Amino acid sequence: MEFTHINEEGRAKMVDVSEKIDTVREAIAVGSISMKTETLEKIKNGSISKGDVLAVAQVGGIMGAKSTSQIIPMCHAIMISGCNISFKIDFENSKIEITATTKTVGKTGIEMEALTAVSVAALTIYDMCKAIDRGMVINNIMLVKKSGGKSGIFERKGL
Template sequence: MLTHINEKGYAKMVDISEKNDTKRKAIAKSKITMSKEALDKIKNGQIKKGDVLSVAQVAGIMGAKNTSMNIPMCHQINLVGCDLEFEIDDENCSINIYAICKCLGKTGVEMEALNACTTAALTIYDMCKAVDKKMVISDIHLVEKTGGKSGDFEF
């Protein structure tokens, strides 16, 4: 049975009112690959739009907070924490982005983590596109999640 379809065949948001609140955490990852020139400019603070990783950090947090506005069947949740980590990979001219989101609620926080790292990657693209329009955003996936009825998951 499809949980997001009502008896008339239309999309619906699942009723989670009977579920118990539990602590939940999710970590998601995305990657943005770019030219050496763009990566060097990010590392040396030479992007004209400003400090790329600081802006991407804030954008990622905003992305997590706005997930239910972007994903139609996603519930608004009590997001209690969100942080992003950026791992510069000089060898592959890329930045790995990790989003860690936590909530206390009836449904998981995976979509918030995925939206956070994706929004951060898109922000990096936006801030650096004058230097490199060939950047590639990839490898978006859930790394791990804890809490909830379905239990823990690790990629």
């Protein structure tokens, strides 16, 4: 078996993508954060003392996507051409569903940026609400769709 991220000395390396062709790439990732119903109501009503939770989480998620190569060791720094994050408040299950869509034109991925965006958005929600609800749980962060590049399209079934 050949390892792509190991050099001749058995140490970690970043893969050389210089010979790859630029393609349009898009990724969609999802996740959620569960919390007390009272916390969810305060978020919806804008009565969390730290401010507008979802507005800050939106910016945090975008910043997370832009910082992916700084926190994930083998990720390449890529030019992100677009990042959008959406939130769905689900009172029935007492959670916020988070979706991040990231785009680029380049030689390598965009899925790690989408996954990081969801993660940072969820962590931002936790940070802004932890004073009233330390029992929040971040759940099910996953890639649901990816397109572009040599490997083509990936789409998670059953969601």
